[in-house]
Amino acid sequence: MTAAGKITEVKNGRICIIDPDDTLFQSINGALKSMGYETTSAKTGLEGLERIRHSFYELIIVAAAMPDMNVAEFLRNMREVQHDVNIPSSFVIITGNDERREGSREALKMGAGDYITKPFVIERVIDTVEYTFKLIRSEKIRQGYSKELAATQDTVKTLRDELTRSQQLTSTARLVSYMGHTLRNPLTTVKNVAYIFNRMTRKELVDQKLFFAFTALLSTGVEAANSVLTDLLGFADHITLPVTSAIDLSQLIDDACTDVPETKTIKILKHIDAQCKEVLVDREKMKTVFINLINHMLLPANKAAQLTFHAVKTATLLHISISDNGTGVDATDLVNIFEPRFDTATKGVGLELPLARGIVELHNGNIQAESTMGKGSKFVITLPV
Template sequence: MRTFIERALKKLPKMTAEQITDLLIRTAAENERLESVLDSLAEGLLVCDADFNLILVNKSAERLLPLVFHDQLERPIWSSIADDRIADFLQRTLLEGDRVLDREFDVEVKGIQRLLAISVLPLVKDRRVTGSLIHVEDITEKRAKEARLRRAENLASLTTLAAGVAHEIKNPLGSISIHIQLIQKALQASRAACSDEPENHEPVTIQAAPFDLLEKYLAVVNEEIDRLNRIVVDFLFAVRPMNMELREGNLNSLIHELVDFVHYELEENHIQTVLELDEKLPTLCYDERYIKQALLNLIKNAIAAMNEGGILTIKTESTGSEVHIYISDTGIGISEENLSKIFEPYFTTKETGSGLGLTLVFKIIKEHRGEITVKSKEGEGSSFMITLPIPQKETKLIAYGGDQP
């Protein structure tokens, strides 16, 4: 249609009134069709010109956003948004010439609470930026579905977790039972020694051995009780929903803190640390407590895998839409048979491991809408890669009206 109109405009001086009328009717019909398409979209679209004036808005945008329409024709787009946070975001983004993807906002429109993802994109014509396009998507149901899916996954793994807990608890309970029986026998032996006291009631010196045994048995009981407590704490952490407190933070700084924290442990195990941290890493929103725990678990696993020393490499990089964190070791590696099982609850190859460490890491990363993968080969080491989404992508645009090479 565009090509047809361009050809028609070139012939306009030679066209008859009837041909011009026909052209106008066809153009109006095409415009109505395009408007119908725009209004039929589930996502909101707003278009502004190079001076940030709102020139087009579809029905979904009117439904999703708290819009205020003015009498004057030309107005900056942010003056038409009743929500101060969205208005400030659009004003700052457009004036600075940024490109932003999927910035999330909680808004209330007509008494309904919604979660919106707003993107600001350049409007390009003939390789020149002539304005901006604002895309608005209602992700309320999408986030609710993700939450329901996570809950379903948690419930599905609950049976496995419960079976694992029952198995784990059975062993220390058996040990406690045996040592309590030994304590009882030691006490009975002490009572028997006291009952054999001579008639002159001269005190009998009780040997210290039974009491030494009591201390030994009680120490084992206390150790097993601590073990039970750790199992229960880990289990509760694995099944309870996480109360995420997302804050903007620098992952590189967090990694430096963790490496300092395990510095002496690394030295004692003759492990060299190599940091390859991307200096241009963008700030991310994450829960510092949980991300620290996830990374610390992976670092501790790497240390355990290098019992004869080795190299621990921690690397960060940004791909534009994601941040990657690599934690690699030169340890014993993981067999191909076990590689697919390492994130399963209570699966462990360690004699003293709980089997929940990597399960908790997996859960923490999933709660941050990320992914974790592993590559490993026996005898050559392992490399875990964490992928976290960047909530927005900021790239300076070409100045409005500027020519592209």
């Protein structure tokens, strides 16, 4: 059991007086007790150490000269007893006839707080005790604050890390991460084929007709990697700051539809507010957004397909929506609809919707997708005016 385990609340604090001469204890004990301190006494260094081992004293008043050890030795032994880092170390005041003797100077260097020269007036001791306990209390408060400060610093660090993470996870970063991972597939092929080429002789490769099969796999892998990079570079080209001018939104939608040949067989409905004759957007970029969105509308096979455009301009915002009368998208797919995805059919990364979102965000707007199974899907774009 450590001394720390025995700390109990004493009103003002615990003091241990170690002195072969009992006079000091007798003369100040009454005064300290009446001030609310709990006191105990010991006549030798060993006895003092025994007290410290069993109880914690905030203050130890120790005579420099003791029969069994000098004060420096006492302090060293005391450190041994209080070696547990969880136990606060006691304050030590030395009493003696000469500060230069009995290891006092060494003890002061080791951290003893004060030296009271004998003979002394009682008031001097009482004042020192009071002063020491003031120090102890302020030290406790300081430690409390520094713990709190450390906790606050931890919180700040956590918040900062979270912020950094969320900034890093912007759509572009997520895209780059996705593309990077996608490149690992062709790299794996290249690595595997290199392994095979290293272990088979040319004759074995040729005899088993493997050589050409594997070089074909290599070039497919390189093409796949290149296609991912081309997509990425294409994306980067579009993700530049928009150059806005006053555009007729209705006209822009018509142009976008013209660029998607499939729309020729689709009924297109437009409900465009008259205010939208002039909207400030980057013409080419916004056209790309519409083309990409139209390409991702799910059109019904069993009835006449229909796309409906709505646009309303208020004093501050421009709302544009595109809806279809298709099959709809289920909720799990809808959540990630603007995330890049690998298209196993085309062996390319599906970047049209991530790009649409990227462009809208560059216009300081936002885009959302809604869908009801069996009824249709809707993209809603909101742009500042």
